[in-house]
Amino acid sequence: MYEQLVAFIQQKISVSQAALDTILSYFKPMTIAKNEMLHINGQTGRRLYFVGKGCLRIYFINEVGQEATRHFSFENQFATAMMHFMTGIDAGEYIQAAERTTLLYISHEDFYHLLATIPQWEKFYRHYLEFANVINTRRLMSFLTQDATEKYKQLLADNPTVVQRLPNKLVASYLHISQETLSRLKSKL
Secondary structure, three states: OHHHHHHHHHHHOOOOHHHHHHHHHOOEEEEEOOOOEEEEOOOOOOEEEEEEEOOEEEEEEOOOOOEEEEEEEOOOOEEOOHHHHHHOOOOOOEEEEOOOEEEEEEEHHHHHHHHHHOHHHHHHHHHHHHHHHHHHHHHHHHHHHOOHHHHHHHHHHHOHHHHHHOOHHHHHHHHOOOHHHHHHHHHHO
């Protein structure tokens, strides 16, 4: 799993072996069962997760108790409750394993220590934030401009892994449509 993280980091920044060893020393391994919670509405520490194998789901619960999935992180992707990680303010986000998941995590304090001591880590963080902003903006645009069929087609084009590996309930939550609508779309397309 550490090899995956090394490859991911080296795709984004050029870093010395000594700095890379320091970065890796702050990441700790963890394995969690399917449906296990990592972050419950501010009740857990501020952590950034790197998925080695499996899938993490980040979601909210709306005013009527329905889950609305914001993001899925599969292998070689990071996941966090972004607002809570960055500011300490709880935004009502939850992080749950959608599959049995092996991961590496780093605490907020250790992450920011790396920012202060390894200049290249700041560049890595900028890449991460820019990517997260693009993903979040695309999601917002899809909610505002696309109907259910367009959202589903876009998901199949951009990230078919979501549909291939996850149950309809989670896919529908991600698309913000009913499971019935998703079933109709799957049978039509």
